[in-house]
Amino acid sequence: QKEVEQDPGPLSVPEGAIVSLNCTYSNSAFQYFMWYRQYSRKGPELLMYTYSSGNKEDGRFTAQVDKSSKYISLFIRDSQPSDSATYLCAMRGVTGGGNKLTFGTGTQLKVEL
């Protein structure tokens, strides 16, 4: 079993829809949770950064972390065609491991007109 599980998709939604992307994990030591967006042939771009449990909102994006369930989510409101990309969840513990990130496999999202 992988440390981080993420549905690879592809996920196709109409423009304006609310998108829900999710990851589950098994390592209870993870404390920092991130979502990255990666366009084709580009490096990942940091979207959201969350410490421990709770919600965080930034514009159309909301990140949720439920440590009791080992489950994190990214919601995208009013989705746009420009949101079409691969979304990677990533997480790490507080110390140790050289602060390496553990990534999900990424979910490919397509927002259609």
Added chain:
Amino acid sequence: GAVVSQHPSWVICKSGTSVKIECRSLDFQATTMFWYRQFPKQSLMLMATSNEGSKATYEQGVEKDKFLINHASLTLSTLTVTSAHPEDSSFYICSARGGLVDTQYFGPGTRLTVL
């Protein structure tokens, strides 16, 4: 803020030659930089972690003599693919840890094609 650049963005080379890729943090100092490899439709595979002024720590299965990493300053790390072969063709991405939010910020990637 937290911008990371990579150069070159793409390179084509002949088998047996060496290729150097530069990674720079432009507006912050990065004590730690990471090098990843990514195959089409796959997630990032960490190759090595480098700290400024120290030897890089390589992940299991990554040949340190083939993938030479130098982290000479707080803003620059280089990856040299030595004696490149077609199987080394891939998308190489660096990241730098630091910035306002203490996490990894990624460069735009370098596409290497070895003929």
